[in-house]
Amino acid sequence: MKKIFSIIAIFFTISIAGCKDDFLSLETNPNTPSSATPQFQLSGSLVVSGNLYEAAETFPSGAIRTTTQGYAATTGVWMGFWTSSGNYVPSSVLNTNAFTNSNYQIFTQFYLNLSNYNDLEKKGAADPALVYFQSIAKIMKALEFQTLVDTYNNVPYSQAFKAPEVLTPSYDKGEVIYDDLLKQLDAAMAAIKSAPATATNPGTSDIVFKGDMNKWVKFANTIKLRLAIRQWNKLPAKQATLKTAVSATAANGYIDQTFQAAANPGYTNDDANGFKQSPFHVSYAFTATGAASLPGDYYKANTYAVTKLKNTNDPRLQRFYAPTPIDGVTYFGNVYGSTAPKNNASTSGIGPGLLKGANMEAVLLSSSESLFLQSEAAVYGILTGSAQTLYEQGITSSFITLGVPSAATAASTYYSQPLNNVSWNSSTDKVQAIINQKWTALNGYGNIEAYNEYRRTGFPADIPVSTQSAQPTIPSRIFYPVSESQQNGANLTLEGTINQFTSKIFWAK
């Protein structure tokens, strides 16, 4: 009997011999880091922001996806810049505008990127030395939340980023979000200006302004102006408040012809699968291995923009578009919705002024857009200064960015033509002229903003609708994504039924 007990004892000793205290403590993931420095998080987030605004489409993670049907590319079609290739089976969704809640979505991509800025903002709030990171995070949140509101109107804001406590965030009114963004931008500008000398400069991890915090202030101020202008016409009762708010920080200055907000971490094409290239380039040109990118093969010139540029003798035609491969001289665009579009050999592709190279920067907010905004603000009397000068600087800035030869002279020649919506003096409606010119300047890099401004002002007034569109108007918005109806259905239901032709963003005309 004794022996049996000793056998039992021996076996139990063997059985637990391997078990040290930490035998089961294997929580730490050996495959990916569990923490990140603010520098790494900042550069990682800003690169994604560049992708979100400039890539044809992105994965939910924000990585570039060279497929068609992205929001940035589709708004380019709606705005008359591009249309789909005759080489491909026509997309009935694109042509009929009978899209669904799974088309053109940016919701997930933007929120996942915003989650990083939110995290960075929290890190900054906890450590005074990180005030610059915190402020940049606030500014980028304002930029991207404005895009979300402009795309979806009411979206989660006050209840966002509270997982796992809040898994179904409620929606805030777009206007309420705008109001808070204005405050956040003021706070960011003030914090940067009063930052202690010990504050850590983000340096090279700031892939937009390389740590030049003064430029961040001007960028913030420009976003602030854009938030104000966007609601100006629709909400006259609010104009006095908006004017006060803009004036309070007008002295901080704005993005001008000397610089624009654009990301560049050192884009390159030396990798094997091409995703280190500038997002616009990898989307619409060639991958690093030389294969044509699908969106570049798919999105070709729209006859509307080509004709408009031709009719106004705009030399930017040759920069926005490439000559047709078949003759190398002529510029041709298809009609959006055509049942018989010409194939790629006979159609203009995206031009060299936009596809500058794999290492080109990714534009977040361009000089010309800021100048046109300031010009419009001057027309309304929100800002002092010459609306005409700002308008002409905006055009010149566009010429320079696109690499038009002798840009300043060419621009001057162009805007001196006595044409409505070209020369300041010949234009009957100054705002219409500004928005028309802004529309031209936004071709390619700013498709989403061109669409926003179109919905706000109705300009350019003659952008054609797809000939096959289910209703004869350009869509007024996209649907909330299918993920929201599935994962946040109860809150989404409160937003009522969305119609892609009649539901409007709160500031829309």
Add this chain to the structure above:
Amino acid sequence: MKKLLQSLFLLLFIAFHAIAQERAVTGTVTDKTDGLPLPGVSVKANGTQIGTQTDANGKFSLRVPAGSNGLTFTYIGYRTQVLTIGSNNVVNVALDSDSQQLGEIVVTGALGIKRQARELGYSTTTIGAKELTQANVTNIANGLTGKVSGLQVNTINNGIDPQLRITLRGARSINGNNSALIVLDGVPIPGGALNAINPNDIEDVNVLKGSSAAALYGSEASNGALIITTKKGTASGKPIIKYGNSFQVNKVSYFPDIQTKFGPYGGETVADGFRDPNTGAPLFTGFENQLYGPAYNGAQYELGAPLQNGEKNIITYSPRDKSPIQAFFETGMTEQNDLSYQSGDVDNAFYLSAQHVYASGVIQDDRNIRSAIRASGTKKYGMFRADYSVGYTNNNVSTYGVNYSTNATTQILFANLFQMPAFINIDDLKDANNSKFYNPNDYYSAYNVNPYWQILNSRINRKGDTFLGNINLNLKPASWFDVTYKLSQNFGTNLYKATRREVQFSAYAASDPLGVSNIPSRYGAARKATGFVQDYTQYGDGTTNLNFNTNQGLSRLQQDVFLKFNRTFFKDFKTDLLIGNTIWQSKARTQNDQSSNLLIPDFYNINAIAGVPTVSQQEFLIRQIGVFGALNIGYKDFAFLQVTGRNDWDSRLSKSKRSVFYPSISGSFVFTNAIPGLKDNKILSYGKLRAAVSQVGQVTISPYSINDVFTSSPGFPYGGLGGLALSTVDNNPLLEPEIIDEIEVGTELGFLEGRITAGASHYQQNSRNQTLSVVTSASTGFNNAVVNAGEIKNTGWEFDLTGDILPRSNDKIGLRLGGALGLYDSEVLSLIPGSTQFQLSGAAGGIYAVVGQPFPVLQGSDFSRDPQGRVIVNASGTTAGYPTVASGLKNYGRTTPKYVLGLNLSSTYKFMTLSAVAEYKSGHVIYNAIGSTLAFGGISSKTVEADRERFIYPNSVIQTSPGVFVENTTVPVVDGNYGFWQASQYNSAINPYVNSAAFWKLREVNLTFNLNQFVNKSRIVKGASFSLTGRNLLMFRPIDNKFSDPEFSLDISNAVGQTNANQTPPTRLFGANIQVTF
């Protein structure tokens, strides 16, 4: 201890004594019903410990001591016979099968512990070696298919090396593991290693269907288990050598229904000269990959672009006798060679086997070669017993990879193939690198790649080595106590290399001679489709799978210790108690290096590339400690109770949630033994009622799922600049295992002395705490959050009936029929609070869990319909007559079968045996996405139903004013060709391609000729058999399923219910097999 020594002494004495006065007795043991010899019958000299077993031919030889006057023959399932031998030295015995002994069948359960069937309070089915391998299967899963109620095997396709998913009683987990635990010789092994086991090494497979049966596995018990026992050698004293050879051919049996009437055209314009300017009818468009052109007319046309020298490829525009698609598929073959050796005596057993399987697929150059060797044995010495088993398998698989097309969907072989017009002579394409008109520069299709280019130049070679080994040491110092120690190590390495040849296009091809943006013109100034090299190495279970949901891809090292005590109280209460402890750890480590920037063409090594390779490395480690106990109490021979408990500590869970306890209780009552009036009843000879209740778990999360992490931001690093982003998954430190409560009741009955046996089971499983990696609103900051929420209820009925309709007797005809019917239902009771549906991850996007519905269901788009369900078509305009797609999702129904009926037949006549297995499944749907691909290509037979003419969409209505619908008798589709079938919204809804997944399959047919009687004279050859086998010979599907095998699935995730164009078509196997025993 004194007592033990005494008996040992006694034993020695008897043995000594016996040697002095023994005599040799020989004989043959046969089955009384069919007269066939019974191998493995235990023969014992009465009153002694001397014994042996019959060999493969039922023969035995025993040296019987003079003091013994008789022999006892015992064999599972047969009535024990005691014979007096008198002076006879030759004793031939015919054993009678005995249903009363149904309950005495010994079944291997959890932890490898053997118990008598009548004691079990839960449902199990044992499949023996013969039944398992009767159709010459090369993997165990195929051998089980259709033979066990409740067991379902899903395969992704009929390719050369398909992945499998084995589930029992449906799916309990929405997002986690539903795969049965695979237990080899008492120890769980990685799921992927199942393919590495030679089915001929299997003694039997006992299927523990429910979680109650597997409850001793605690947090791995929820999905039931396959308890595989390998052969351990014979105790007959004489060596047995077996050789088997089987040869099978493998042919594609069912193709999607295709048209051979119309040739290429793909929507080109009148302006560009591709349509008749007067009629608008499409013209022959030789470079197109869509078949919406003119009907075949026998004319001579120029195919594709002319060669650079102006030479033209002139084809006759008429279909070939055999479509190029069918001609593309070859006849595959499988040759198996098996050799085994076994020997042993009462105290020793040894088994050694070797197998070589060579299989070629239905696609040129597809190969799967497997070599396996296994050794196992037993050694008994006094109170000590040791068993061991080691197996090594080497697997070499070669198959095709992706091609150079820039379009991801046509990189896959079948998408290219299923767009090939019927006039193509497939033989012309075979020399894809050099053929005059079909090389990459001059291939006729502007948008496709020659499928043979892909086969020749893009290869995936996989080499897997798997080692499965265990030792089992047992010490039995007293009759009431024994202790077991087990150690098992199962691991494998996998080397995967994918290569693709570079293509340098000619300037002429890249100049796009037809101006249609052909593939060569899309490669920029360099005119080069780059080559590709990928090296993937995985340490794990010897496969490429790394799937925490199916427990595949990881190695496993395990140690078990358990102590067993047994004692009888108050004469009739037989009790045994087991307590034990298990520690295991699973590991995987992967390394992937790839680049598509080869420095030197045709040289595939990651060391010789330009630019930066894509590199990733991952490692995973899981550990678990469990302690468990089981108490069995049996009263007399009719009432049995088992109580088990297990506590697990799992490293995947955080410290506070790590410890979980899993109890079970089960009981059985053999009323034919208990009620005196029923004893020895000839009609109802055996009857048992049983019930079980258990609560088990499933830790169904990947390791490292409890803390948040950062991932490298896309594109990084840029030079020295790093970038990180929050992971898009919100991990949850409070995760708990999924908990499954099962209640099961059942009965087992034997009639007419066991000629008819029947069983019935009913169970309900409630699975709560579902571990859902839920797709959250990204506004939470994360795209997914891992939470415990939701509950599924599974209920089911299982009925088994087997009858010896004609018990084999003197007329030599025997017929046995068996059937198993399963009725399965499930309902999603709840999901995460606030949501009513949950979309499964996995390749199949439309598979959901929906509250109040069975799990899983298919949801997808549908046409706009009027209140009566008729399709609304457009009244006028460019889309007149076309349906439109409604917004929202339609629930098409469950994707797992509700009714499963398996039938098997075994019939003998003289020396011939015919057996067959058929199966019927229904009550579920499948979405065949290949239908949409075929409609795109204009090749599906559906697209020619109206002969490409205008037609009125069947059963359609037109909306005349809001809410008013009139039957459409006037508006035909604007275009009955390309416009409708390809470009309209008809092709965007999944509706046309969803159909019933019901089928009847004749899974196995086997005709065996037992040649023993013809070789009996031979001294060397002791037995032989020859058989003809067939698998998947016939399949019957509903008429609207013209696509594929409804048992296929896109992957082995829980999202079953979809197929697409990427799957090797279903095949039929038939062949012959010869077995010789020496």
